Amino acid sequence: MAPNDSAGTNGTTAPGTKGAVAGRRKAVRYIVPVAVAGVAAATIGLVPALASSGDPDLPKITAQELIEKIAASDTQQLSGTVKISTDLGIPSMGGLAGSFLANGADGAGDKGSASADPQTRLTELASGTHTLRVAADGPDKQRVSILDNASEYSLIHNGDQVWAYDSESNAVYHAKGGADRGEGEHRAAPDGVPTTPKALAEQALKAADGTTSVTVGGTAQVAGRDAYRLVIKPEQSGSTIGSITVAVDAENGTPLKFTLQPSSGGKAAIDAGFTSVDFKKPDASTFSFTPPKGAKVTEAGEAEGHANAGAEAEKAKGDLSALEGMNGMNVIGKGWSSIAEIKTPGGAALPSKESGDVPAEAQQFLDALGDKVSGKFGSGTVFKTRLVNALMTDDGRVYVGAVTKDALVNAANNAG
Structure with missing residues (x-):
């Protein structure tokens, strides 16, 4: 051995x-x-x-x-x-x-x-x-x-x-x-x-x-x-x-x-x-691959065009438009404990069920993962998995990394 x-x-x-x-x-x-x-x-x-x-x-x-x-x-x-x-x-x-x-x-x-x-x-x-x-x-x-x-x-x-x-x-x-x-x-x-x-x-x-x-x-x-x-x-x-x-x-x-x-x-x-x-x-x-008889074949360009067509897709595009102007990501710390800090433009609130931007099923999924937290930074929600956790503050900041909830809260408290 x-x-x-x-x-x-x-x-x-x-x-x-x-x-x-x-x-x-x-x-x-x-x-x-x-x-x-x-x-x-x-x-x-x-x-x-x-x-x-x-x-x-x-x-x-x-x-x-x-x-x-x-x-x-x-x-x-x-x-x-x-x-x-x-x-x-x-x-x-x-x-x-x-x-x-x-x-x-x-x-x-x-x-x-x-x-x-x-x-x-x-x-x-x-x-x-x-x-x-x-x-x-x-x-x-x-x-x-x-x-x-x-x-x-x-x-x-x-x-x-x-x-x-x-x-x-x-x-x-x-x-x-x-x-x-x-x-x-x-x-x-x-x-x-x-x-x-x-x-x-x-x-x-x-x-x-x-x-x-x-x-x-x-x-x-x-x-x-x-x-x-x-x-x-x-x-x-x-x-x-x-x-x-x-x-x-x-x-x-x-x-x-x-x-x-x-x-x-x-x-x-x-x-x-x-x-x-x-x-x-x-x-x-x-x-090698040949489409089976009767199969419905969709070309990549067609799929993308369909996804961007219609009122629902236009609404989805509008929902994400506020995120397009995000500041450059700031990395706090280094190595395994590094945390990415992202700010939405003008401190805009993140999409939510209340604003009509997130489907109810998706919001239910997010709520099941979240813990409400507060500190010097204000208040927010930590969404948890066994590996990657994310703190989303109520004023539109996101802290994410393969770190514990306490590490995220400390990073938010110490951020300028």
Whole structure:
């Protein structure tokens, strides 16, 4: 079993640090861009996979060497099954997302074109447990399928073509192009959607600075492969993140499993991992798609045009117009305890049910998360999850971060 060996990120500059940073930047370029996690996972189903064969006996490795191993990994081809779930301490997002989009631009509960739009469907990964089948062949070919009991939703990226298909509604979404994303940014998923365990690991390693402890926490077996455990822990108080553990393939350096434990304890809040994986080149047919007979096909431009048409969409646009002139975001603090402060223009109040700007179902969802607070800043409401919390003051300021409620209140009290 590998020792708990620090990577030297607790405020001093360890030898090779610059090389490690450059390595991490290289690793970002080589991330296999398969959208599998949404806001992923607390995977109870992965526990037996980690424990059944015991901890493999692997050569000793330091945290610095393990980080460099991840950075050197150039996994471009794989296929497998990922089991993910999320426990953020919020109600299920299924069917609710449309409440925030002008009562569902395509109609609430409509099983038509909107049901295949990735912007809508991938939000389902923000809660619950999901099984996904994934495949990738370089930066231009990826596929991810969300498997339900009696249906399947697939998202396919092949060159300049992106297809999405919902078998339950027989709806198809099609987008073409994507060259404007820049080198290495072609992907099947919308921007901002978390991807593979490797992508999640790279995001975590970006925070491995003077506010972070990085160690090797032993070994494991994930999806039948030997792996090292890289453990990342914030060294600051006030963060809602307790630790992040990344299981790294001992042979090729590919992260196989990502687990985030909240500082409040309990089961994992985010965990995404392979239950089976194969690093061979997937068959070319995996990335081919032809709309089934009778399917309703919606082009990306048509969907956007429909969403912006009609009185309801115009009302939604007006509701958000007050936010267009927001001041530049001010970041308070650093590292894991950093808090973003945003001010609405002229101290305008945020949209609410009382003003008619927020649908009643959405407001009920927000109220279930909120705690009324007060202090030197005045009064406001803290909206809570197990990870990210936000304080919205009554005079139109927003403080948000992966920090505790007390940290948000202190930031508001000390803000000028």
